[in-house]
Amino acid sequence: MTHNKGQSLFIISAIALGVAIQIFIASLITSLQASLIQRILGDSPHIYIDDGNMRDKLLLIEDSPIVYGNFPTTKNKIEEFQGIIDYLSTFEKIKVIVPTIEGNALYTRDGKTTSLMIKGMDLNSGDRLYNIIGRVTSGSPVIDSDNILIGTRLAKNYELQAGDVMQLTLPNGKLETVRISGIFDLENVGSNTSLVIMDFNKAQRIFNKKGNVTNINIQIDDVFDAPNLGEIIQKQYPNLEVVPWTRDADNILKALKAQSSTSFIIQVVVTLATSMSIASVLLVTVLQKMKEIGILKAMGALDRSTGYLFIIQGALIGFLGSILGLFFGLGVIEFYVNLAQPNFNIIVQPEKLVLIIFISTLSGIISGIIPARKCMKLSPIEVIKDE
Structure with a gap:
């Protein structure tokens, strides 16, 4: 990560932006759904029993x-x-x-x-x-x-x-x-x-x-x-006849499912984009550091050890980017509330924040597997000879 600080900062910033988008979209959709449910069912029975x-x-x-x-x-x-x-x-x-x-x-x-x-x-x-x-x-x-x-x-x-x-x-x-x-x-x-x-x-x-x-x-x-x-x-x-509110609420359920599906698709696309970015940067790093990797292997470094370096680097990039994105996302929510002044409360669920950070870190680890495999396959003799 220290070899090219500008490159690392760029990818961390990109991940932070993606995480911020996920946090904002997830919180907004959750809040809209909660507001819709409260308006429709807030003062109504969820289950109705008659004879x-x-x-x-x-x-x-x-x-x-x-x-x-x-x-x-x-x-x-x-x-x-x-x-x-x-x-x-x-x-x-x-x-x-x-x-x-x-x-x-x-x-x-x-x-x-x-x-x-x-x-x-x-x-x-x-x-x-x-x-x-x-x-x-x-x-x-x-x-x-x-x-x-x-x-x-x-x-x-x-x-x-x-x-x-x-x-x-x-x-x-x-x-x-x-x-x-x-x-x-x-x-x-x-x-x-x-x-x-x-x-x-x-x-x-x-x-x-x-x-x-x-x-x-x-x-x-x-x-x-x-x-x-x-x-x-x-x-x-x-x-008796037991009637849940969902029996006559097909349109409401479809609207809620559509909102959830939209949020899920956006988050998947953002996660895939950031994962590909991490993999690309780390793969370029492998190509840039081929000589150093070859020397390390010639000095006795194991293939697995050199490969793990890139997996750890991917995890660090994903984690740091997600932490930065967490603060950025909360700031975006605060800015939106002050600017738009929505007629519903924005709900930020801590468990979803933890999940987003976990997924971002995990995607960083997975993204590091491809360059790690590339690194482990490098032959020190061929690398030094090419140099």
């Missing part, structure tokens, strides 16, 4: 003049749900379990009618999944036997505010009077327009689901493990 009966028989209420035939009145009833929750709690990878009661209701005022989706839940556990409490913009984040939470758009459409009373028409035709304790903004038009958060026990009572739940919502540590975990749960409860 699989999406359209139970429609019930005609004899004492009501209205026939409710637009939706099933006995949809989704999971019995003995506490045993299921106890089973799910044994999985360390599951971080949130939220049993809910879901049902429909109508709200009519001043000639306008809106269909509402009511979710009955324990607010504390539900907040871990849906992040409700922190997004209550007015009033108090309280639900009980009398109080509910509604969305900002529903409140705006009907000029409602915290403390107002609403009268809901239930599927059985009965009226239920509730008070608005708070108004939330879930940053979703549909939820802000039609979602009503209700106390779990109250929802059980008004929808006649005492002792049962409509569904169980689960969030796990690794969203991509949802299909595997869902399959395990499905085998345990074959009469």
Whole structure:
């Protein structure tokens, strides 16, 4: 390496640039994927469990003049749900379990009618999944036997505010009077327009689901493990329907795979280019140092020993270049964050940095094999005679 410092510095700088590109691309793609997943699944269940009966028989209420035939009145009833929750709690990878009661209701005022989706839940556990409490913009984040939470758009459409009373028409035709304790903004038009958060026990009572739940919502540590975990749960409860988020997310998965494939291809191309550069420089060094190598062999140096010199040199070039590239890459990320100010956090994973350094060093070692073999095949007699 000291024979031609300019040559060595050039190849180390080239490796550093390649490593910096790998670190920047890997961190950017990882961050984009994490941001995309958070936006789509951050406040949604990763696994959804219901009874699989999406359209139970429609019930005609004899004492009501209205026939409710637009939706099933006995949809989704999971019995003995506490045993299921106890089973799910044994999985360390599951971080949130939220049993809910879901049902429909109508709200009519001043000639306008809106269909509402009511979710009955324990607010504390539900907040871990849906992040409700922190997004209550007015009033108090309280639900009980009398109080509910509604969305900002529903409140705006009907000029409602915290403390107002609403009268809901239930599927059985009965009226239920509730008070608005708070108004939330879930940053979703549909939820802000039609979602009503209700106390779990109250929802059980008004929808006649005492002792049962409509569904169980689960969030796990690794969203991509949802299909595997869902399959395990499905085998345990074959009469229920276990739905991982991936079932209806083909486009999202394709986009994530395309991003990962692009990142992988870029890193492979950069690694191959740097490996070829190291091999070329070391091969030229062998040709330049043929006389010295021949003299060393004539003095008793083993072929293997002289060959190992180039493998070690390749490892040093790869390692030094990767360390320099590490600092360069982190600097590029810092520059990008300050300049572009992306609306997502750039994630730098230490394990990926270690992997990139390892691969760069390994590629340096592999690149040194070709010139090492060339060196070991040199005959000292022929080299000295040619000189």
